[in-house]
Amino acid sequence: MDEAISEKVIIVEGTTDKRKVQAIVSEPIEIVCTNGTIGVTKLDELIDMLYDKDVFILVDADAAGEKLRKQFKREFPEAEHLYIDRMYREVATAPEHHLATVLLAANIDVYTEFLDKG
Numbered sequence: 001m002d003e004a005i006s007e008k009v010i011i012v013e014g015t016t017d018k019r020k021v022q023a024i025v026s027e028p029i030e031i032v033c034t035n036g037t038i039g040v041t042k043l044d045e046l047i048d049m050l051y052d053k054d055v056f057i058l059v060d061a062d063a064a065g066e067k068l069r070k071q072f073k074r075e076f077p078e079a080e081h082l083y084i085d086r087m088y089r090e091v092a093t094a095p096e097h098h099l100a101t102v103l104l105a106a107n108i109d110v111y112t113e114f115l116d117k118g
Contacts, residue, residue: 016092027109
């Protein structure tokens with residue numbers, strides 16, 4: 001039952017986003033950083049790696065994040081897109097309780113203490 005490979009994957013932009021999400025999520029989940037932009041070759045490799053997993057896209061609510069989101073919608077339409085409130089702009093600066101609520105709504109288990117802070 002202790003499975004090393006997660007069936008769920010969250011794609012974020014940067015390592016700060018990754019650390020923030022890792023602290024909130026309470027289930028084994030792989031978090032992949034695109035480091036902002038992603039080339040066609042890297043995107044193809046990522047799609048091949050993720051074809052049989054539940055993939056969630058969680059990017060910033062800014063121009064760079066929207067560009068990346070459009071690319072994923074076009075190239076990987078099976079992925080589920082998660083949205084932070086535009087007033088927070090960045091995943092890394094969004095309050096933990098807000099991210100926890102967004103993740104929980106996507107059926108991703110989170111530590112309950114982050115839900116109490118709202």
